[in-house]
Structures are given as structure tokens and as C-alpha cells.
Amino acid sequence: METRELRYFVAVAEELHFGRAAQRLGIAQPPLSRAIGQLERRLGVPLLERNSRGVTLTEAGAVLLREARAALDAVEAAERRTRRAAAGQAGLVLVTKAGASTELLSKLLAAYAAEPDAAPVDVILCGIGEQGRLLRDGRADVALLHRPFDSSAGLDTEELTTEAQVAVLPAGHPLTTAARLRLSDLQNVADLPLPSWPKSDGTYPDGPGPRVRDNTQLLQLIALGRCAAALPESCRAHLNADVAAVPLVDAPLVTTLIAWPPHSRSRALAALVRTATRL
Amino acid sequence: METRELRYFVAVAEELHFGRAAQRLGIAQPPLSRAIGQLERRLGVPLLERNSRGVTLTEAGAVLLREARAALDAVEAAERRTRRAAAGQAGLVLVTKAGASTELLSKLLAAYAAEPDAAPVDVILCGIGEQGRLLRDGRADVALLHRPFDSSAGLDTEELTTEAQVAVLPAGHPLTTAARLRLSDLQNVADLPLPSWPKSDGTYPDGPGPRVRDNTQLLQLIALGRCAAALPESCRAHLNADVAAVPLVDAPLVTTLIAWPPHSRSRALAALVRTATRL
């Protein structure tokens, strides 16, 4: 299978529409139909059901969609990492969620910069759940993740810290007078829904809460009195006066991990991980 | 980048010789030269140093070799898994090293087979360090690994058992009279070298010991008095009278893991993993 075929199939499988997929790919629709047909014939597997009014995936097609995305990420990563390997001794790219683990991150960056022959570190801030993708497709070398929220599937990791969670509420809300709360307290507040986070495919589950992509958005919404949330207690360090935090006694502990793609062998990365585990 | 280009580059990078690489690929040498040249030009990166008498990899070329192998494995896995998804409800393929964890494996297979709606399980026995490859390229769904010997990089794992190691020696050897041994005792026996295991690229390190690929070969060599080895103590269950085992007091503990590729979501796999962790 050629990557061109995989790209074509992914486009059709995501659009579920040959015309739009062809447009997105910058080709005409007939060659795309033909290419998908050839792919199905060579595999001996029907990938799509054509219902004369659109297209749906077969079970095998769903498998190929998942696998093809991973394979295309790997190819993309090969290209990016090769370019970067050639472009002189470039530094590391670290990715973390916007608004999370900021003081851990600044301590880490400071400690690493003090190491002998430390490489320059670029920091990317991304939305929830995007770190793995950036590591897999070669745009980043190392990430900070938060278990159990982020998936570390397919990554090498080291644990850094573990902390409890706090309820973050609009300042002045009645619940902020409590000394401690339970998750059930937080879930049953009629005027303060919990936010809804995107799933791994980028879409949002159905539900009442406002849709958020990162902690910065979330804190702004809380300050506006539009929702409440459970966050790791380290977020208290950079809360402003518009919001208040109350300890949650029964929320799961949050573990901060440093993660990198398997088979990375750069000494700069190894030094950064070593620095992180020593903090 | 197309997979064809990656395959071509991997062939040249492994052979370090355009002629042989072309032969292996089943094409003539000139198109191969041209394809590699195009790849280098498109990437803007020199991948090979041509020394008029052979070829060597540049640093970027070494990076691309590693990444290209991973990417090609992912593409191959996409194809295999799609075919298997279409070929009816095929069973699971479990891979483990020949001669390792046999009684754990048989208990696991028996327990899983007793589950309601258990899928049929095919077992593949492979050489040392090949399990990860089989998982990555889609030939297997799940593996038994042994830490610290096998790499679990890029795989999801659960720990199953932990055990000490024993020295395995030819029956009647003087050391077998000891009640316990240290690793240093084993390393300093002139007539019994330790075996040499293949590295991840399949080549063997320089050294005196006989080259082995799996535990079956190893035990036969020990029985012949050609070497000694440290093995997990569970191997005692299937040692024959030609060899003897002595506890090792300072050898690292061996953990048996069950491992699977990330993002596998089959319920059959989940059930097998659940069964394994309950043993």
C-alpha cells in the first residue's frame, strides 16, 4: 500500500463523500473513486458501503481508518525527524496542555537549561489530548501528560508528580464556603454544569456543559460563572480573584508524566528526562 | 513520501550498496539511484555519502532508516489488520519466545478458553526480541515479554508475574554443587561462556559465547556443556536431567508482561488481558 492510497482512503472515510474528499485532496472525483476501488480490489476487502446517497464505512474500513492514520503519522514523523536531524543540532520541542503544570514546567526548563550542553527547548501549548498526536507525527519530541486524562498509549513515560484535585468555582458561589467537597457535590449543581472536553477524534460528547479545549478557556468560563470544574491542586498557584478552589476529597489523583515516542535516542532528550525525574 | 521511496531507502541503507539493494528490490540499479536522489532532493537532505567504493549513511540517513522501518511496519500492520478484520471474526494471535513462560502460557490459554465467547488463540513462538516487531507490523495481537530482556517501547503492558533467576549449568559441573551462586561466579567460568543474544537489529555482539536465538537452543547448548546461562526460575519446571539449576542471589528479578499494540480495542484482546491479570 502506498501512502497516497492511505491518504485518499482517510479523506473519503472522514468526509464520507467522494466529492468533498476529492476537493480536499486537490484532485477530481473520478480518479479518487478509481483509486479507492483499486485499493479494495487489491486488499480483497470492501471498505465502504455505497448507498447511492453518501457512503458509510464497513467494519474493515473502520479498522483501516484507524491504522492508516497511525501509519500516516509515522511517515510524517519520519520526514520531519529526518529534516530536523539534518538541520543542524536543533533543540527539543516540548508540548503540554495550555494552562497545565506551568510551575512544574518552568522549574523543569530552568533546571534543564542549567545543565551542561543543554539543547534549546521550544515549548508548544496545545489543547487537551493533542500531545500524543504531536509526538507521533514528529512535531514534538517530549510532552507533559496528566493521567488519567491523557492517554499515554504507545509512548514511553516517567512519572513526575502526583497530586489531589480541587473544585474550581466562581468566586462568591455558595459552595466556596465549604471546607471540602465531594465529586457528587460538584455534579449536582444546577446552575454550574461541568465542562465537556473533546474526545480523541476532536468531537464533543452530547451534554449540557460548555465546550472547552484547554485550561485557559476553562478558567475564563468559570470566572464568568458559566461552569465549574475539577482540576489538579497545582492550578491554585495561578488562579486569580475571580475564581475559588475547594479541596475535593474523593476525586482521583492526577499524575503528571513526561512522555516521549519510543525509540528516541537523542542524548538531549535523555538529559531532559533525567532532569525531570530529579526535580 | 511514498512507501515505495521508504522501502527503496531502507534497502540501500541496509545493504550499503546500490547494486545489491536493487537486486533485493527486484529492480535495476539506475532507477534506484534516481529514486534515492529524488528523495534527497525533495527532503533537501543528503542521506548517503557516496565514496565511489560503497556507501555510508549520514546522520540524517540513520534517523530516516530508523523512522522508515517504523513507518513501514505501521503500513504493513494497517494492511494485515484490515484483511483480518474482513476475514470474519478471526481469533487472536499470541506471540512469545520459544521456551519461555510455558506453564504460565498454558494456564492463560486454558483460563481464557474457559471464558464465555472466547476467541480462538493462535500461538506463535519467535526468537528473542522479535515480539515487538510482530506486534508492530500486525502479525500478532498480543505478546508475553520478559523485562528487563525485552523492550516494551511503544506497547501497552500489564505486569503478570515477577520471579528470581537461576543459573542453568550442565549436569555434573562443579558449580552445581553450590547451594547458591552470584552472577560473578557465573561470569568467570573459563570453560562455560555465557551465550550471546542478538541485538535488536538481528546482529550479534562480539564476544566468546555461542550465539543463540531462543531458550530451546540455549538449553540444548547447556546440556552439551558448551555454555551456562541465567534464566527465570520458572524454567526449572521443564529442565531435563542433562542440566542443573542453582539459585542466583544477585541477578535482577524478571517480570513477565502481557503486551499489545496501543489503540487495540478488540473485546477479545481485552478479555484475554483481563484473564491474564487475574491468574
Next chain:
DNA sequence: CGCCGGCGATACCTCCCGGGTATCGTTGCG
């Protein structure tokens, strides 16, 4: 009921590029 519009499949053409053969330039060696 018939027309239309949307969608994927088919037919057919063009041209690029992947692959082949022949040959050259360089270099190390006898």
C-alpha cells in the same frame, strides 16, 4: 408521474514518471 439534482461509476484521453538498457566518470588495484 416525470423532471431535476446530487452522487458515485465508467469511458476515454493525456502526459508524467517509474522502470528498463546502454553508457559514462571515478577510483582503487594489479
Next chain:
DNA sequence: CGCAACGATACCCGGGAGGTATCGCCGGCG
């Protein structure tokens, strides 16, 4: 100096990727 090994270049050919035009099917609507 001639030869052999190796990669690069020159040139040609055919398949296939991509384009346009069109068809077949079906659902909706007046």
C-alpha cells in the same frame, strides 16, 4: 596503464495517475 567495480547519467518505453465528459441510480418535489 588497463581493468573492474560502482554509482550517475542519458535516453526510451509503457503503465498508470489524473483530467474531462458522461452515464446510471435514486430521492425529492412540483
